[in-house]
Amino acid sequence: xxxxxxxxxxxxxxxxxxxxxxxxxxxLMPVIYLVILGNSFQGKLTDLPVAVVNQDPGPYAKRILExxxxxxxxxxxxxxxxxxxxxxxxxxxxxxxxxxxIIIPPDFSKRVALSARPEVGLFLDNPDNISAExxxxxxxxxxxxxRSEYVPIRENAGEAHLRDINLFPKVDYYQSLVPGVVxxxxxxxxxxxxxxxxxxxRFLGIEESYLLTPLTRAHIVSGLxxxxxxxxxxxxxxxxxxxxxxxxxxxxxxxxxILPLFLVIVLATLCLLSLMFVILGxxxxxxxxxxxxxxxxxxxxxxxxxxxxxxxxPGWLKAFAKINPEAYAVDALKAILFRNAGLAGVSGDIAFxxxxxxxxxxxxxxxxxxxx
Amino acid sequence: xQGTRAIAVSEITRKFGPLTAVDRVSxxxxxxxxxxxxxxxxxxxxxxxxxxxxxxxxxxxxxxxSGWDVAREPAEVRKRIGVVPQAMTSDLxxxxxxxxxxxxxxxxxxxxxxxxxxxxxxxMVGLAQRANDLVATYSGGMRRRLEIARVLVHRPALLxxxxxxxxxxxxxxxxxxxxxxxxxxxxxxTIFLTTHYMEEAETLCGRVAxxxxxxxxxxxxxxxxxxxxxxxxxxxxxxGNASTELAEALGGLPFVHEVRPEDGVFRIFVDSGARxxxxxxxxxxxxGGAILSATVHEQSLEDVFIHYTGKSIREExxxxxxxxxxxxVPQKLG
Ligand SMILES: Nc1ncnc2c1ncn2[C@@H]1O[C@H](COP(=O)(O)OP(=O)(O)O)[C@@H](O)[C@H]1O
Ligand SMILES: [Mg+2]
Numbered sequence: 215x216x217x218x219x220x221x222x223x224x225x226x227x228x229x230x231x232x233x234x235x236x237x238x239x240x241x242l243m244p245v246i247y248l249v250i251l252g253n254s255f256q257g258k259l260t261d262l263p264v265a266v267v268n269q270d271p272g273p274y275a276k277r278i279l280e281x282x283x284x285x286x287x288x289x290x291x292x293x294x295x296x297x298x299x300x301x302x303x304x305x306x307x308x309x310x311x312x313x314x315x316i317i318i319p320p321d322f323s324k325r326v327a328l329s330a331r332p333e334v335g336l337f338l339d340n341p342d343n344i345s346a347e348x349x350x351x352x353x354x355x356x357x358x359x360x361r362s363e364y365v366p367i368r369e370n371a372g373e374a375h376l377r378d379i380n381l382f383p384k385v386d387y388y389q390s391l392v393p394g395v396v397x398x399x400x401x402x403x404x405x406x407x408x409x410x411x412x413x414x415x416r417f418l419g420i421e422e423s424y425l426l427t428p429l430t431r432a433h434i435v436s437g438l439x440x441x442x443x444x445x446x447x448x449x450x451x452x453x454x455x456x457x458x459x460x461x462x463x464x465x466x467x468x469x470x471x472i473l474p475l476f477l478v479i480v481l482a483t484l485c486l487l488s489l490m491f492v493i494l495g496x497x498x499x500x501x502x503x504x505x506x507x508x509x510x511x512x513x514x515x516x517x518x519x520x521x522x523x524x525x526x527x528p529g530w531l532k533a534f535a536k537i538n539p540e541a542y543a544v545d546a547l548k549a550i551l552f553r554n555a556g557l558a559g560v561s562g563d564i565a566f567x568x569x570x571x572x573x574x575x576x577x578x579x580x581x582x583x584x585x586x
Numbered sequence: 587x588q589g590t591r592a593i594a595v596s597e598i599t600r601k602f603g604p605l606t607a608v609d610r611v612s613x614x615x616x617x618x619x620x621x622x623x624x625x626x627x628x629x630x631x632x633x634x635x636x637x638x639x640x641x642x643x644x645x646x647x648x649x650x651x652s653g654w655d656v657a658r659e660p661a662e663v664r665k666r667i668g669v670v671p672q673a674m675t676s677d678l679x680x681x682x683x684x685x686x687x688x689x690x691x692x693x694x695x696x697x698x699x700x701x702x703x704x705x706x707x708x709x710m711v712g713l714a715q716r717a718n719d720l721v722a723t724y725s726g727g728m729r730r731r732l733e734i735a736r737v738l739v740h741r742p743a744l745l746x747x748x749x750x751x752x753x754x755x756x757x758x759x760x761x762x763x764x765x766x767x768x769x770x771x772x773x774x775x776t777i778f779l780t781t782h783y784m785e786e787a788e789t790l791c792g793r794v795a796x797x798x799x800x801x802x803x804x805x806x807x808x809x810x811x812x813x814x815x816x817x818x819x820x821x822x823x824x825x826g827n828a829s830t831e832l833a834e835a836l837g838g839l840p841f842v843h844e845v846r847p848e849d850g851v852f853r854i855f856v857d858s859g860a861r862x863x864x865x866x867x868x869x870x871x872x873x874g875g876a877i878l879s880a881t882v883h884e885q886s887l888e889d890v891f892i893h894y895t896g897k898s899i900r901e902e903x904x905x906x907x908x909x910x911x912x913x914x915v916p917q918k919l920g
Contacts, residue, residue: 221691225680232679232720423675423733425641427692428664584660586641 218429222437223444226411230445236406240445244399244453248460251395251521252388262345264292265303265315272323274360278334281356282316291352307337313345314338316353326360385552388461392454393547394520397482397540399453401515403446404486405507408438409494409578416498422586431582439487439575446483447476454479463551471550474557474564478550481567482543486514488571489539491578514540519548542566590617592652592744592776593638599646600633607633609800610647615778615793617743620770622791623780624887626899630800631780632672635748638778639669652744665693668737672748676733678722682713685721686736693740700739707735711765727758734765745769747779751786759786766790782899784887796891803894812885815893816843819859820885823852824878825870832873839869859883 230236266282268275286292295312297303303315317335325332336353338346412434415421424434454475458465468475493510494503517524517531518540524532535541546563549555557564593615600608608630615621623631636642638649640660649656652666676685683704690700708714711731721729730750737745750766751759767790769775781787787794788808795805804811812818825832828850836854837845841862844855856862859882870877891899 217691217694217696221688225677225684225688228684229677229679419671419673420675420677422641422671422673423669423689424692426639426664426667426669426671426737427689428661428694429692430661585643586636 226441408442488574597647668742817855
């Protein structure tokens with residue numbers, strides 16, 4: 215009977231309403247997440263401190279320095295510090311003050327002119343893989359183009375040039391995080407509603423009084439899922455709008471695709487709510503939820519393609535992404551927000567999310583224990 | 587005992603691993619009866635009530651409640667009973683009214699019927715004024731009364747209460763008792779209650795089963811149970827310098843039914859303590875003993891419990907509590 219189902223839903227919503235702190239945190243946390251993630255884990259590196267020791271008065275060393283300064287002024291990857299003492303520069307790298315030290319020896323220009331294997335020293339803070347790699351590549355390019363002053367005026371028409379063609383409106387790094395942040399909001403919402411309230415009731419000993427009533431397993435599970443769904447989709451939609459505003463994605467893009475967007479958010483929420491029910495359906499202590507939440511977040515979120523493209527994953531992780539509902543949700547949200555895909559364009563993702571929900575929800579109802 | 591049976595239990599058993607919490611218990615409760623299970627902590631009362639109310643599956647035997655087998659048709663049983671578990675189970679984040687209203691909806695009761703019924707129940711338990719306050723602001727006694735009222739919303743014919751007054755102050759306890767008495771008179775309900783307070787069993791229940799270590803050790807009306815032990819009163823004499831023949835000498839007196847010496851205290855079963863006390867004192871003095879103290883009390887279910895188990899319900903309590911208090915070091919109480 216529906217009266218029972220709605221009673222379970224209403225009880226849960228009432229209790230949620232009485233705890234405004236939970237609501238405030240559910241909204242604030244994903245937004246803070248966007249800001250922190252966007253600033254700490256950026257697509258590009260900037261302001262890496264690099265010590266430069268130039269001992270060569272010749273023209274080629276000057277060229278290299280100019281190229282480096284151009285990078286410093288442009289993409290701001292480096293922040294260059296001119297020094298005279300080679301030993302001091304290397305020591306600085308060893309102590310972690312500089313990400314690299316560049317040493318141009320006194321005879322560098324001479325050797326270039328004589329083609330006598332000119333060399334520049336590059337000391338890298340190699341344990342910091344990402345910055346070392348970036349600096350090596352950029353520095354290699356700076357050396358290669360040091361002869362560009364002598365390039366003939368007339369361009370070499372035979373040389374191939376790359377021209378970027380953006381198929382879609384430009385997406386900056388911040389904007390590309392928006393689908394991930396929405397998924398994060400959904401994840402947090404499903405973790406603090408639905409089965410969590412059951413675990414809490416069990417922990418407080420209140421569950422007993424509900425098991426004594428004629429409520430069926432289906433009433434209890436689907437009622438909790440439904441109230442978790444309404445809370446979580448509400449929060450996720452709000453987070454979507456807020457993060458679009460923060461990152462400057464035109465809201466018209468969401469408005470134009472409101473149906474597929476809503477469908478993806480609802481289904482992703484249902485997937486995670488039922489998944490949590492399967493995992494935590496028999497937990498008796500909220501601490502178990504706490505312990506598992508960090509773990510679940512890492513194994514679902516990072517392989518979702520929200521931060522790194524799934525195409526670059528190793529094979530086994532790609533296989534995992536194939537059954538990870540967050541990966542389908544991220545894929546669908548990206549398609550809708552950045553490639554203007556309609557319902558048809560994300561039908562594959564939606565089909566997966568729907569099947570995943572049906573299977574896990576059925577399983578969690580069947581696995582629900584109606585006795586103590 | 588009335589004709590039809592509200593509860594029929596046969597050889598019901600529940601094991602938790604090697605422990606048998608309820609051991610082949612059989613009994614019947616007639617419709618309209620107020621039936622109680624009296625026993626110390628850990629006797630198996632909660633386990634038994636949970637099996638009868640479908641929360642635990644028996645590992646042996648069976649029980650038929652309101653005409654349905656608890657293990658095979660739990661849903662049918664749940665529709666017909668109201669249960670107040672031992673622990674407080676009302677929702678602190680909800681108001682008293684909301685707690686009751688949601689409960690009514692869990693039983694499929696429609697809005698119109700609910701409203702009136704809840705109002706009158708809240709009135710009956712004296713919570714009408716506090717109906718719209720959060721339960722978090724209620725006292726223990728108020729919360730318990732709300733929980734009893736809550737399981738009456740769907741008008742069950744059979745009510746189960748697991749230690750309904752545990753942890754309540756004496757005044758709240760009496761309020762709950764009065765309310766339960768009203769229920770059995772007015773609504774002709776059947777009530778099944780467990781308790782470890784003999785006063786509760788004695789004043790409320792028409793029939794009592796005494797349970798210890800998972801087994802029923804005696805069953806009957808409080809009067810019948812007390813009739814099962816000799817005499818009507820118990821005179822307890824603490825005697826200093828008691829001779830070895832004193833017990834025998836006291837037992838030889840014509841009005842003494844039985845004498846039980848325990849650590850210098852003689853528990854003497856007689857028909858009238860007040861009338862027999864002087865003669866008893868004379869007998870002690872004649873044997874050269876000195877009276878340190880004398881008490882006379884009417885036999886209670888407590889004495890019935892002692893009679894069958896050799897220990898007191900209260901002692902059981904005290905011993906158990908002392909293990910907690912002493913954090914592993916048992917300390918002697920009293
Ligand atoms: N879920 C359980 N698992 C293991 N032992 C239990 C469980 N529930 C109760 N017991 C044990 O069964 C015995 C009876 O407990 P219980 O029915 O709660 O007694 P009472 O309600 O009379 O105090 C106790 O020894 C208790 O420790
Ligand atoms: Mg108990």
